[in-house]
Amino acid sequence: AQSVAQPEDQVNVAEGNPLTVKCTYSVSGNPYLFWYVQYPNRGLQFLLKYITGDNLVKGSYGFEAEFNKSQTSFHLKKPSALVSDSALYFCAVRDGNAGGTSYGKLTFGQGTILTVHP
């Protein structure tokens, strides 16, 4: 079965400092990896994804993520945090192999609350 772990329930950073939100995954086939953000009382918004190609992917609002196959990780990063980045962040994985039994399933981590202090 596929799974996602976000080891930190909460991450606190000061505005202007770099931020990292960690994600590790387990999937039997090729991983398709996604990051979503949820602002208070809102639905989820897509930030970025890794499907194939360059291990460093860039997304919305200045976020980027690095795919590391050997460490099965897909950490979300931003060079300079903003107070407006404060939100709940979710990592998600699906199996990219069409013949897999989990094809179609999308598995989310438990979420990480990011708080950026002024």
Place this chain on the structure above:
Amino acid sequence: EAQVTQNPRYLITVTGKKLTVTCSQNMNHEYMSWYRQDPGLGLRQIYYSMNVEVTDKGDVPEGYKVSRKEKRNFPLILESPSPNQTSLYFCASSGLAGGLSYEQYFGPGTRLTVT
């Protein structure tokens, strides 16, 4: 405007009273899915559908039913709701080309309370 809509947005009901949460998308997406969000557990997939008349169980399907009679609609049915189904529910959709590589568009959520 491309969007996923859910109704109702808020619902308080009693144990055992059947209810339906509707979901509709206007993007001609093949893939649709339902999730529930609970504190500390993240989002968990209930059911998904790859196309009309094709549905599959996610990780937490017990106590739920779905149907996909039309491409745009994917209702979630709770035939006999119980208090442990109190949660925040999200519907989502995405295209299928590229082998599910597309990101999902989420609805605004339905907050359900079962007493």
